[in-house]
Every structure is written in C-alpha cells, then in structure tokens.
Amino acid sequence: MNKIVEKFKLSENVCKFVVEAPMIAKSRKPGNFVILRVGEKGERIPLTIVDSDIAKGTITLIVQNVGASSRKLCQLEAGESLTDMVGPLGKATHIYKAGTILALGGGVGVAPLFPIVKAFKEAGNRVITVLAARSKDLVILENEMREWSDEVIVMTDDGSSGRKGLVTEGAEEVIKREKVDECVAIGPAIMMKFCALLTKKYNVPTQVSLNTIMVDGTGMCGACRVTVNGETKFTCIDGPEFNAHQIDFDELLQRMRAYKNEEDQARNNK
Amino acid sequence: MTEYTEMLNRERNAEWRVALRNSVPNKERIAIERVKMTEVEPHERIKSQTCEVNCGLTAEQAQREASRCMDCVTPTCVEGCPVSINIPKFVKQIEVGKFLDAAATLKEFSALPAVCGRVCPQEKQCEIKCFYSQKMKKEPVAIGYLERFAADYERLSGKIQIPKVEARNGIKVAAIGSGPSALSFAGDMIKFGYEVTVFEALHEIGGVLKYGIPEFRLPNSVVDVELENLKEMGVNFEKNFVVGRTASFDDLKELGYQAFFVGSGAGLPNFMNIPGENLNGVMSSNEYLTRVNLMYANQSDSDTPVMLGKRVAVIGGGNTAMDAVRTSKRLGAERSIIIYRRSLDEMPARLEEIKHAQEEGIEFMNLANPVEYLADAGGRVAKVRLQRMELGEPDASGRRRPVAIEGDIVEIEVDLVIVAIGVSPNPLIPACLAGLKMSRYGTIEVNEETMQSSIPEIFAGGDIVRGGATVILAMGDGRRAAASMHRYLQEKHKK
Ligand SMILES: Cc1cc2nc3c(=O)[nH]c(=O)nc-3n(C[C@H](O)[C@H](O)[C@H](O)COP(=O)(O)OP(=O)(O)OC[C@H]3O[C@@H](n4cnc5c(N)ncnc54)[C@H](O)[C@@H]3O)c2cc1C
Ligand SMILES: Cc1cc2nc3c(=O)[nH]c(=O)nc-3n(C[C@H](O)[C@H](O)[C@H](O)COP(=O)(O)OP(=O)(O)OC[C@H]3O[C@@H](n4cnc5c(N)ncnc54)[C@H](O)[C@@H]3O)c2cc1C
Ligand code: SF4
Ligand code: FES
Numbered sequence: 001m002n003k004i005v006e007k008f009k010l011s012e013n014v015c016k017f018v019v020e021a022p023m024i025a026k027s028r029k030p031g032n033f034v035i036l037r038v039g040e041k042g043e044r045i046p047l048t049i050v051d052s053d054i055a056k057g058t059i060t061l062i063v064q065n066v067g068a069s070s071r072k073l074c075q076l077e078a079g080e081s082l083t084d085m086v087g088p089l090g091k092a093t094h095i096y097k098a099g100t101i102l103a104l105g106g107g108v109g110v111a112p113l114f115p116i117v118k119a120f121k122e123a124g125n126r127v128i129t130v131l132a133a134r135s136k137d138l139v140i141l142e143n144e145m146r147e148w149s150d151e152v153i154v155m156t157d158d159g160s161s162g163r164k165g166l167v168t169e170g171a172e173e174v175i176k177r178e179k180v181d182e183c184v185a186i187g188p189a190i191m192m193k194f195c196a197l198l199t200k201k202y203n204v205p206t207q208v209s210l211n212t213i214m215v216d217g218t219g220m221c222g223a224c225r226v227t228v229n230g231e232t233k234f235t236c237i238d239g240p241e242f243n244a245h246q247i248d249f250d251e252l253l254q255r256m257r258a259y260k261n262e263e264d265q266a267r268n269n270k
Numbered sequence: 271m272t273e274y275t276e277m278l279n280r281e282r283n284a285e286w287r288v289a290l291r292n293s294v295p296n297k298e299r300i301a302i303e304r305v306k307m308t309e310v311e312p313h314e315r316i317k318s319q320t321c322e323v324n325c326g327l328t329a330e331q332a333q334r335e336a337s338r339c340m341d342c343v344t345p346t347c348v349e350g351c352p353v354s355i356n357i358p359k360f361v362k363q364i365e366v367g368k369f370l371d372a373a374a375t376l377k378e379f380s381a382l383p384a385v386c387g388r389v390c391p392q393e394k395q396c397e398i399k400c401f402y403s404q405k406m407k408k409e410p411v412a413i414g415y416l417e418r419f420a421a422d423y424e425r426l427s428g429k430i431q432i433p434k435v436e437a438r439n440g441i442k443v444a445a446i447g448s449g450p451s452a453l454s455f456a457g458d459m460i461k462f463g464y465e466v467t468v469f470e471a472l473h474e475i476g477g478v479l480k481y482g483i484p485e486f487r488l489p490n491s492v493v494d495v496e497l498e499n500l501k502e503m504g505v506n507f508e509k510n511f512v513v514g515r516t517a518s519f520d521d522l523k524e525l526g527y528q529a530f531f532v533g534s535g536a537g538l539p540n541f542m543n544i545p546g547e548n549l550n551g552v553m554s555s556n557e558y559l560t561r562v563n564l565m566y567a568n569q570s571d572s573d574t575p576v577m578l579g580k581r582v583a584v585i586g587g588g589n590t591a592m593d594a595v596r597t598s599k600r601l602g603a604e605r606s607i608i609i610y611r612r613s614l615d616e617m618p619a620r621l622e623e624i625k626h627a628q629e630e631g632i633e634f635m636n637l638a639n640p641v642e643y644l645a646d647a648g649g650r651v652a653k654v655r656l657q658r659m660e661l662g663e664p665d666a667s668g669r670r671r672p673v674a675i676e677g678d679i680v681e682i683e684v685d686l687v688i689v690a691i692g693v694s695p696n697p698l699i700p701a702c703l704a705g706l707k708m709s710r711y712g713t714i715e716v717n718e719e720t721m722q723s724s725i726p727e728i729f730a731g732g733d734i735v736r737g738g739a740t741v742i743l744a745m746g747d748g749r750r751a752a753a754s755m756h757r758y759l760q761e762k763h764k765k
Contacts, residue, residue, distance in 0.1 A: 023516050037473065041566060043573040044473075069573050084473050086510035215565070215574075218471050218512060218698065220481075220537040221557035225548055232541060232548065237698070251548055254649045258550040262575035 001081040002036070005058055010140045013065040014108055015074045016050075022057030024049070024087045030095060030115035031209065031241055034061070034087030035217045038076065042083055043069040046214045046236075048112035049088060062111035062140070068266035089217045090240045093207070095119045099181035102174055102204070103129040103149070104195050106167050106187025110141050112209055113186045114148075120184075121148045128174050129153070132167035132187070136160035167191060168198050175202045182207070185244065189253050196244035206244035210235050213258060227251050274354065278345065281359050290362055291341050304409040305335040312629045319568055319600045320485040323626055324388070324418075329369070332419040336365035339411045342401050347413060350399035353746045355379040357396060357413055364416055373424035374431065376417060381454035381749065384425060384492045386742050387418030389483060389589075393621045395742075425495050435503050436463030441759055444469060444522060445531045446513045446699065449477025451732030451744035451751075452533035453496065456505045458752035464759075467506040467527075469513050471698075474564060477535055479741070481564040482556070484593050486600070487623070514702035519728075529727045529759060531751050532714060533744070536733035538694040542585075546643030547689070551577060551651035555584070555594040555690035568601055579686025581605045583654055585640055586690035587617035588738075592624065594688045595632050606632050607682070611639040611659050611672045637661070637672065641679070643687060651687055656680050693738050703728070713737055721751035722758070729755050 006018040024034060033048045051060040065074045076082070093116050101120045105113040110131055121127045129149040133139045134157045146152050153170045154162025163170070167187070174180065175198075183206040185195035192208040199206040212224040212235040224235035227248035233239065281287070308325040315321050327335065339361045347357045356375055363372035376383040390396075392414035397403060400410035424430055441464050445452040448470040459466045474480045479493045501507065513522070519530065539554035541547055558576065561567040567576035582598040584591050587610035599606045608627070610617060613636050617624060628634070638656040646652035658678035661670035695712040707715040707724035714723055714730040721729045731747025733739055 023511075027515065027517060027521070039573070041569070041572040041574075043565070072573070084510045086471065086473070086512060086516070088515055089512070215557060215560055216472065218537070219696065220539070221560050222539045222541065222554040223557050225541075227548060232543065255548065255550060257649070258577070259575045262577075266573065266575070 001083065002085045003081045004076055004078050005056075007076070007078045010062065011138050013074075014138075014140055015063055015065070017061045017063070017073075017076075018058050019061060019082065019085070020057060021059050021085060021087075024085070025052040025054050025057050025059050028052055028059065028088035029092035030119040031090060031093030032088035033090050033112075033217075033240065034059070034085050035089060035214070036073075036085040037083045038069070038072045039083055042072065044215060044217065045069050045073065046089075046211070046217060048115070048209070050111050050114050051118075062108065064108035067263050071267075086217070089236060091238070093119065093184075093241055095123050097124050100126045100128065100179060102171060102180045102183040103127060104132075104167050104171050104183065104185040104187070105129065106132045106191040107134075107138070108140070109187030109191070109209075110145070113184065114141055114144060116184055116186075117145060118148045126150050128180075130155060130167055130170040130174070131162075132156070132170070132191070133161075134158065166194075168194050171195065172198055175199070175204060180204050183244075184208075189249065189256055192244065193249035193253070196247065196249065200245050207241045208244040208247065209240045210242065210247075210252065211240070212252065213256060225255070278348065278356060278358075281356060282341065282343075286366065287341060287359075287362055290366060294337060296340050299338050299340055300406070300408070302334060302338045304338070305331050305412055305415065307412075307415060309626075312631070315486065316599050316630050318486070319562065319597065320489070322489055323486055326422055327415055327419045329367075329423075332364050332416060333367060335412050336361045336416060338402075339365070340401060346399040346401060346404060347396045347411070350396040352395065352740075352742050353379050353749075355396075355417075360420060361411065361413070361416055364420060369420055369423040370427065370429060372420035376420055377431075377433075380742070381457050381745055382450060382496055382741070383417050384421035385450065385479060385488060385496070386745070387414050387416075387421055388488050388492070389620070390414060390742050391620045391740065425492070430495070430499060432499055432502055433457075433461055435461050438465060438504075439463040441465065441528055441763070442467070442526045443529045443531070443755065443759075444513075444527045445533060447471075447477060447533040447535055447732070447734075448475040448507070449533055449535050449732055449744060450479060450741045451748040452477070452531060453500065453748065454745040455531045455533065455731070455748035455752045457500055457503070458749055459755070460500070460503045460505050462752070462756050465506075466504070467508055469508045469511045471510070471512040472564065473509055475507055475509065477533075481560045482590065482593070484559065484563055484597055486596070487593065512698065514698050519703060528762075529755050530729065531748065531755065532699050532723075532728060532730040532734055533732045533748060534696045534699050534734045536693040536738045537696040539689070540692045540694055541689055542640065542691060544640060544642055546645065546651065549643050549645050549651045550649055551579070551685060552643055552687040552689065553577070555586070555590045555688050556693070558594050558688050559590075559597065562597055562601070576601070577686055579603050579684070581607075581682075581684045582686045582688065583607045583609050583640075583682070583684045584688045584690055585609050586692070587612065587619060588690065588692070589619050589623060591690035592619045592627050594690050596623075596627055596630060598686065598688070599630055599632060603686075607635055607684075608632060609635045609638050609640060609654075609656065611637065612669065613637055613661060616669045635682075638680070639672070639674070640687075644681075651684060653681050654684050654687060656682065693733070695734050695737060699734070711737060719750070720754035720758075721747055722754060726758070
C-alpha cells in the first residue's frame with residue numbers, strides 16, 4: 001500500500017499525485033517508471049516517475065485519464081492509498097553534457113519529459129523545450145519546464161496558448177535556427193513518429209520514450225515488444241527509451257491498438 | 271554402502287515394515303490393478319479455469335494402491351527421485367493408515383509435497399524406476415498420486431505440523447524471487463534460526479506456481495497453505511520489490527543482509543524471430559498465462575483484458591504449451607491446436623497433461639513448425655504458415671531431430687497464437703552484479719554441491735541456474751543452498 005500524500009488537478013483530464021515510496025524515491029533515476037495497481041483486481045499501470053523527494057520519501061506521478069484504469073486512479077484522493085506499486089523499472093536516461101538539447105513533449109508526454117529536461121539542465125546543457133497540446137487548458141507543467149529550460153516554446157492546435165501549430169513546426173524552427181546536439185521526444189506514438197521523421201531529415205540524434213502496453217514490466221511477458229533496428233526488444237527492460245530513427249513506428253502504432261475493443265468496452269461499462 | 275542406502279535399509283527392517291511385508295504375499299500385491307484417478311469429466315471441466323481435473327484418491331483407494339508396493343530390497347524408485355524421498359517408507363505408512371506419518375516422511379525430503387505430487391513428471395522420475403515398470407512391464411505404483419494423497423490429507427485434516435524453528439540468531443539473509451527454490455530455501459533457513467526475507471518482484475508470492483501453472487492443475491489454495499506456514503514460522507515476505515532496482519545488493523547489505531539466495535527463475539520468454547511474430551494476436555505463453563492466472567483477466571471484475579480466440583494455435587510441446595492450450599479451451603476457443611515440430615512421443619510435457627489435453631478435444635498438429643504469420647486487414651493475425659517436418663537422425667539429446675520436408679508448407683486459419691517454445695534466464699540480477707560468473711546461456715554458475723556462486727555470499731538455484739527445469743529440482747536446489755549457506759555463515763561467525 002502506498003499512501004497518496006497530495007493530489008492536484010493539472011487540467012481537465014490530468015492529475016498529479018505525490019505518493020509515499022521511500023525506497024523508490026531513493027533509487028530512481030530520470031527515465032525510470034513504476035507499475036501500480038488500484039484495487040485487488042486492478043490492472044498493472046505503468047507510469048513515469050516525474051520527480052522524487054528523498055527526504056520526504058515520496059515520488060511524483062502525473063497521469064492522464066484515458067481509459068478505465070487511469071480513471072480509477074484519477075478518482076483517488078489524498079489520504080487514500082494505491083493497492084501496490086513496484087519500481088523503479090526500465091533503463092535510466094543516458095544523461096551527459098551534449099551541448100544543446102531539444103526536448104519535445106506532446107500531451108501527457110510532457111510529464112515523462114520533465115525529469116529528463118531537469119537532468120540534462122543539471123548536467124550543464126542548454127535546453128530548449130517545445131510543449132504541445134490541443135488547447136491552452138491541456139498544457140501542463142509549463143512553469144516547471146520554464147524553471148529548467150533555457151527557452152520554452154508552447155504550441156497549441158487551436159492557438160489558444162503560445163503559437164498555433166504542431167510540435168514538429170516548433171521543433172523544425174529551432175533546428176533551422178541553431179545547432180541541436182540531441183533531441184528527446186515524448187508523447188503519443190504518432191507524434192513521436194513525426195518527430196523522428198523530422199529529426200532524421202536534419203540528422204539530429206533522437207531518443208523517444210515508448211509507452212507500449214505492458215503487464216509485468218520485468219521482462220517476463222513480452223507484451224511490450226517493439227522492433228528496433230530490425231530486432232525485437234522488450235520496452236520494459238531494454239527501454240523505455242530507444243533511438244527514434246530505428247523504431248518501427250507503424251508496428252508500434254498497430255500494437256498499441258491490440259486491446260482497443262476491450263478498452264472501449266471497459267470505458268463504457270464502468 | 272552409502273549412508274543413505276544404509277538408512278533405507280535400517281528403516282526397511284523396522285518391525286512394522288517386516289510384519290507388513292509378511293502379512294500379504296507378493297503374488298496378491300501384484301494382482302491388484304493400478305488405481306484410476308477420478309477426474310472431472312472433460313465436458314464439465316473445460317467450463318472452468320479453476321476446477322481441478324484430478325480429484326485425488328480416497329483413503330481406501332490410497333491404501334489399496336499402497337499395498338501394491340512390494341517394499342523392495344533395493345527400492346529403485348528412490349533413485350529416480352531428484353530429492354531421494356524415502357518412497358517405500360511413506361507408501362507403507364499409507365498402507366497401514368498412518369497418513370500423517372506419511373506426510374511427515376515426505377516433508378523430511380520435500381518442502382512442497384502437495385505441489386510435487388501434482389506437477390512432477392513422475393513417469394520420467396520415480397515411477398519409471400519402479401520395479402513394476404522395470405522388471406514386470408506393468409504399470410508402476412502410483413507414487414505421485416500417493417504423495418499428493420498424503421500431503422492433501424495432512425492439509426485438509428487441519429493438523430499441519432508447523433516445523434519447530436531454532437531460536438533467532440539475529441543473522442539476516444534474503445531470498446530473491448518466491449518460486450519453489452526460494453520458498454524451500456526460506457523454509458530451511460528459518461528452521462536454522464535466521465531472519466529470512468523473501469523479495470518478490472510481482473504482487474503475488476509463488477513464482478511460476480502462481481503466475482504460470484493454472485489452477486485446474488495446481489489450485490492456489492494448495493500453494494497458499496505452504497505460504498501461510500512459512501509466514502507462521504516467521505519468514506518475512508516483501509512483494510513488489512525488484513532486487514537490483516528497488517534496492518541494490520549493496521543497499522541490502524547496508525540493511526544488514528549477510529547472504530543471498532537468488533531464485534529469480536527463467537522468466538524471459540523466447541520467440542522464434544519469424545515474420546509476423548509481433549502482430550496483434552501473437553503472444554508469449556507467459557503473457558497469456560499471466561493475464562489469466564495472475565491478473566484474472568478471464569473474470570468479469572478484473573480490469574486486465576486478455577485476447578480471446580476462436581481458433582487458437584499454441585506453438586510448443588512442453589507443460590507450458592499444454593497449460594496455454596487447455597486454458598484457451600476453457601476461455602471458449604472452438605479449435606485449440608498444439609503445433610509441435612517433433613512427434614507426440616518426443617513431447618516434453620508430462621504424460622498426464624497430454625492425455626488430459628486430448629480428452630478435452632485439443633488438436634495435435636505434430637511435425638509442423640511455423641515459418642510465418644499473416645495478418646487480416648485490421649492487423650491481427652489470421653493465418654499461420656507451417657513447414658511440415660519429418661524425423662531424422664537423433665540429436666545430442668538423443669531425440670530424433672526434426673527436419674523440414676522441402677516444399678511441404680500448409681496454411682491454417684488462426685486468430686490467436688501463443689508461443690511456448692521455452693524461456694531464458696531472467697537477466698535482471700546478473701545485470702546488476704558485476705563479477706558474478708555466468709554461463710554463455712545466461713545462467714548463474716554455481717558449485718553444484720554448495721550452490722555457491724563466484725561471489726561467496728551469493729548462492730543460487732532453480733531455473734536461474736538450470737534454465738527452464740522443474741519444480742522438484744528447484745526445490746532441491748533451495749534446500750541444498752540453505753544447508754551450505756548455513757555452514758558458510760556459521761564458519762564466518764566463528765572467526
Ligand atoms: C513506460 C511507460 C510510461 C508511461 N508513463 C505515463 C505517464 O507518466 N503518464 C500517463 O498518463 N501515462 C503514462 N503511460 C501510459 C499509461 O500507462 C496508460 O495510459 C494507461 O495504462 C492506460 O490505461 P487505461 O485503462 O486507463 O486506458 P485504456 O482504455 O486501457 O487504454 C487507453 C490507451 O492506453 C494504452 N494502454 C492500455 N493499457 C496499457 C498498459 N498496460 N500500458 C501502457 N499503455 C497502455 C492503450 O494502447 C490505449 O492507447 C506510460 C506507459 C508506459 C509503458
Ligand atoms: C506454465 C508452466 C508450467 C510448468 N509446469 C511444470 C510442471 O508441471 N512440472 C514441473 O516440475 N515444472 C513445471 N514448470 C517449470 C517450473 O515451474 C519451474 O522450473 C520452477 O517454477 C522454477 O522455480 P524457481 O524457484 O527457479 O523460480 P520461478 O518459479 O521461476 O520464480 C521466480 C520468481 O522470481 C521473481 N524475480 C525475478 N527476478 C527478481 C528480482 N530481481 N527481484 C525479486 N524477484 C524476482 C519472479 O517474479 C518470479 O516470481 C512449468 C513452468 C511454466 C512456466
Ligand atoms: S518428488 Fe517427484 S520424483 Fe520424487 S517421489 Fe515424489 S513424485 Fe516421484
Ligand atoms: S511488460 Fe512484460 S516483458 Fe515487458
């Protein structure tokens with residue numbers, strides 16, 4: 001049981017939780033994730049560790065309500081507990097002094113991007129962050145990102161905040177304007193696919209963090225398989241970050257729809 | 271004569287054993303037919319994932335079966351048992367109706383008799399070595415059924431003996447993983463007086479016994495009783511704890527742990543790397559069985575989904591393949607097909623599971639090997655292309671090698687494919703322990719007698735050492751590791 005210490009609503013469908021987990025707070029690194037359950041018959045939900053406070057023994061999670069399980073989680077309040085949580089899982093992000101980092105976040109992908117932005121900044125890099133969302137209300141972590149980035153560009157589909165346009169438009173502008181040494185893109189798979197196509201064109205090395213379907217998160221089931229450079233990899237132990245230019249995104253997109261019927265049913269039932 | 275055979279002999283010469291032998295002539299014993307296990311009817315049992323197929327023996331059946339055993343001078347059955355259970359002794363105890371004593375005899379050698387009685391491949395171990403099979407070409411004494419009977423009798427009697435434990439010695443040791451090897455290690459170490467913690471990555475204790483083997487073969491309640499006993503004896507369980515991730519070995523040493531037993535299993539599923547294997551509807555047996563057995567995906571109140579298929583193909587011929595294919599039948603498949611590249615005779619699965627599968631209407635496509643999966647318009651698997659095989663020369667394992675019959679390719683329609691072609695050692699622990707000596711197969715190298723690894727305070731056993739093996743071997747490893755870790759720590763603390 002892990003107690004929820006604080007809960008905030010970041011937007012209509014996105015909640016932030018600060019959860020007790022002293023061991024995980026201590027051992028986690030940027031890029032790691034946890035798997036948690038809500039209820040004894042609950043699904044195992046993977047979520048990135050956005051931040052941690054070793055002194056308080058807590059970690060921060062940000063979750064978007066996209067279906068039955070994430071909704072259950074979002075309905076929990078401070079003082080209540082998660083049924084269980086395990087982590088930190090996955091390989092940590094390779095943080096080093098690269099020069100200029102271009103960080104691209106779409107939707108709730110901005111949450112997993114945050115610890116990476118922070119770590120690259122702390123390692124002495126120049127960090128330019130592009131945040132993208134459908135509209136103003138859905139832009140999350142803008143202030144936190146500003147604190148850890150040299151520049152933040154906000155892009156919205158409807159122009160209600162920052163500039164009107166897609167994340168790739170903001171990114172291309174930066175790449176044309178100055179030398180980018182490495183790019184990190186996290187968001188919906190389709191967004192990462194287009195980011196990868198863009199940075200490939202300009203030869204900018206790019207990492208993406210994949211949110212494949214998972215069960216155990218320890219390499220036991222293979223639900224999280226993805227093809228990287230023609231080879232099958234397990235996202236939970238070989239990733240979740242991979243070289244964006246080597247990923248078979250079409251297969252990834254297909255695999256993420258594997259349980260679409262079941263998910264739609266669960267959403268409508270509960 | 272070794273110490274062990276001396277012990278067997280001594281026990282055999284006990285007065286009650288001699289009297290019992292003389293009370294019934296062998297001719298009469300031989301005339302008795304081997305007991306038939308009562309089973310739930312196939313059409314009934316395929317409606318439920320949890321209904322155990324074998325009903326167990328009644329006391330009368332067990333005693334009668336036990337009376338077939340001739341209490342041989344040289345009990346060859348014992349040679350077939352990986353943990354050298356004193357088989358004639360417990361069988362004779364059943365014959366005279368001392369069922370609790372029989373259970374106690376089993377427990378001297380095996381930490382999990384109720385489990386082993388259900389899942390051991392007896393036809394390849396003790397029963398094949400039985401005098402009846404060896405010399406008389408008759409059906410062997412049903413040692414497995416009898417083992418299960420005695421263990422179940424004890425459990426259901428409510429008179430389970432909680433073994434006595436030594437006073438706590440204050441030395442902390444850890445088991446990593448909670449499969450049969452780690453559980454039996456923990457059971458022995460707590461008896462020796464250590465402070466024992468079992469760390470398990472998943473949210474359930476039991477390893478493969480819980481997430482892999484389905485309840486129709488091994489009910490959770492059987493495993494849970496063992497876990498309760500360990501808890502009562504003082505073993506501490508930490509679930510949701512990945513050693514090497516949640517905390518490192520160094521962190522645990524800082525917390526006072528002085529020695530470790532690694533029983534992390536062979537959890538990594540193998541795939542064949544053929545075209546179409548990453549299509550939706552193609553998954554590992556681990557994924558399929560975990561969704562159902564650990565996450566209860568087949569129950570309506572579970573949040574975890576599982577893909578259902580009308581035409582299910584399961585690739586492989588081991589216990590895992592049988593468990594997956596029989597599960598698919600229980601989840602409503604119209605056709606459930608085993609696809610195996612060798613013939614029925616070479617299948618590594620337990621004989622009983624193959625028989626049960628056949629009774630349940632599982633189809634067997636032997637001498638066929640998938641070469642490609644093809645998708646429907648929506649991207650889900652729709653067909654599998656199979657290469658027909660024939661048996662050639664024997665290979666290193668002594669089994670005849672399957673060779674492709676050139677050009678003989680068939681296609682069958684499927685909507686779910688479960689790949690059960692074996693597992694590899696879990697790389698999590700080796701990856702975080704520099705200096706740990708590994709084999710080229712990714713297993714941990716240990717001294718076979720002491721189960722000690724190249725790092726003195728780290729011992730290992732079960733599938734992480736053997737690759738995919740069996741419950742009884744894992745259990746034996748755990749016990750041997752406990753005995754030698756005990757010696758190692760006593761030695762260390764003497765200094
Ligand atoms: C390593 C990793 C890190 C992640 N980090 C975050 C995060 O920080 N914040 C966040 O909001 N989300 C994150 N996700 C995604 C999150 O786990 C899923 O959105 C959630 O499990 C969906 O469950 P659901 O029942 O609410 O939705 P569903 O109705 O089941 O599905 C909605 C969508 O989520 C995907 N999905 C379904 N089940 C899973 C699953 N078990 N694992 C992954 N995706 C799934 C489906 O493909 C579908 O597109 C992460 C995923 C991974 C693998
Ligand atoms: C479906 C199936 C059916 C089988 N049927 C039979 C049968 O009929 N008869 C038979 O004899 N054998 C059978 N086997 C094989 C048998 O189950 C295994 O040989 C046996 O369980 C191995 O035991 P183990 O102790 O090595 O660990 P396992 O049972 O493999 O358990 C290992 C545990 O360690 C945990 N773990 C791994 N890494 C870590 C870590 N870093 N920190 C914490 N925990 C960790 C895992 O989550 C897992 O729970 C079957 C196997 C399967 C998969
Ligand atoms: S443990 Fe297995 S091999 Fe040994 S006697 Fe029992 S069934 Fe036979
Ligand atoms: S989630 Fe099971 S192997 Fe990655």
